[in-house]
Amino acid sequence: MTQPVPLRRAALTLAAGRVPVLPLREGKVPFGNCPRCADNACGGRPNMKSKGPCTCPAPCHAWAAATWDTGVITSPAWAPAWREAVAVAYHPGGCGLTVVDLDNHRAIAWARASLPPTRIVLTTRGQHWIYRGAMASANAVLPGVDVKSRSQYARWLGPGTGAMAVLPEAVRALVVKEDATPARRGVASSPPRATWDRTVATGCRHTEQYVRTGLERGLARVREHAESGAGSQAFGVARFLAAQHTACPGPCGLDSIGDDITAAAVLVGVPEPYARRAVANGFQTARESAA
Structure with a gap:
């Protein structure tokens, strides 16, 4: 079992920089809901789909539980989770960041060709490219590419290297999924002009x-x-x-x-x-x- 003190110490260091954190259990996933929310007893907690932090005393509801409140992080309610934790995660959108999660060498090659250089953190299978600026989150925006920001967590794997760049439009556009539709045939050769006046x-x-x-x-x-x-x-x-x-x-x-x-x-x-x-x-x- 992982010793809780180093992980909690890392979490407190991040929290001091106003980075919202939460513990991860075996499998590097968030802890399950607290007893009062088990089996969807809380009604699914609408804040998981809209703005607002988790208000449950124990780590609950995944990314929404992330906090920089040291009183919460060191509270008795969170102690059992730290005893079982195997990693620390953070909520990128909660501190104004976006993580482009690149899972393989092809995704990394795409990022190098398509995105501006920024802070890079090495992961088990690939890299996290971290940008200043928050946006909507989305999985599988491209093969091997996830965007983690407002409604997801990312595992803390160290500060990384490189200067952090401003979130580019190319990343924001990734969450606007392109529908696979062919161009229409037989459209007018002279498209209509803008109607704004x-x-x-x-x-x-x-x-x-x-x-x-x-x-x-x-x-x-x-x-x-x-x-x-x-x-x-x-x-x-x-x-x-x-x-x-x-x-x-x-x-x-x-x-x-x-x-x-x-x-x-x-x-x-x-x-x-x-x-x-x-x-x-x-x-x-x-x-x-x-x-």
């Missing part, structure tokens, strides 16, 4: 020419990806254009801009529900970045 943007601080030029360029980028990638482009364009308006008193007609981006993605074969979701995620990411 000043009548829907009475509170925008930009000129109409500035907004329309940026929007047209963004729509062109989406249309250029007729074979694949249009959904990810829609996410990136929506994020970029929305970021231009975060300082405006509003309204800026973002709904109309979103409709135009969605229409451009649908034109090259992206299913409309997926296109709208990609645009909404792009807008939301821009708002969170500006907050």
